[in-house]
Amino acid sequence: xxxxxxxxxxxxxxxxxxxxxxxxxxxxxxxxxxxxxxxxxxxxxxxxxxxxxxxxxxxxxxxxxxxxxxxxxxxxxxxxxxxxxxxxxxxxxxxxxxxxxxxxxxxxxxxxxxxxxxxxxxxxxxxxxxxx
Numbered sequence: 422x423x424x425x426x427x428x429x430x431x432x433x434x435x436x437x438x439x440x441x442x443x444x445x446x447x448x449x450x451x452x453x454x455x456x457x458x459x460x461x462x463x464x465x466x467x468x469x470x471x472x473x474x475x476x477x478x479x480x481x482x483x484x485x486x487x488x489x490x491x492x493x494x495x496x497x498x499x500x501x502x503x504x505x506x507x508x509x510x511x512x513x514x515x516x517x518x519x520x521x522x523x524x525x526x527x528x529x530x531x532x533x534x535x536x537x538x539x540x541x542x543x544x545x546x547x548x549x550x551x552x553x
Contacts (some may be wrong), residue, residue, distance in 0.1 A: 429530065430455055431475065434483040447504055451517065454501065457494040458519075464495065465528075503532060510547075513540045537548065 433452055463472050479486040503517045515532035522529065534540035 428475070429528075430459055431479070434479055434486045445504075447502065451496070451501055451503065453489060454496060456489040456492075457496040460490070460493070461495045462526075470509065510543050513543065515540065 434456065455496055459472070459476070462469075463476060466472055476490070481491060501517050503515045505513045505515065513534070515534055518531045518533060519528045520531060521527075534544060
């Protein structure tokens with residue numbers, strides 16, 4: 422499955438339990454909302470074999486996914502704040518948006534710093550350094 426590695430949900434549930442996706446509160450909320458969004462898609466497209474196969478696979482391979490799936494939470498993806506610690510730049514904060522490509526039902530995840538935020542200022546300084 423060449424596209425399997427590009428599937429964010431599959432990738433997330435392959436991560437080790439000690440990975441930040443499971444230890445960081447913001448990341449746990451993101452993972453929870455990802456499963457709830459998958460459940461919304463599952464209900465919206467009940468006959469879709471790709472969604473059904475993904476859910477079946479994850480139920481069989483990931484106890485963490487199975488626990489979240491059993492909660493029966495359904496939610497459409499909303500923007501969330503994602504904090505990323507960077508060894509040189511410090512703590513960076515992004516709004517995480519998920520954009521739907523309607524023709525393909527694929528989703529593009531975009532991380533955007535808030536306007537006039539400290540994170541945006543860090544990236545502006547970096548751009549100035551590269552531009553000189």
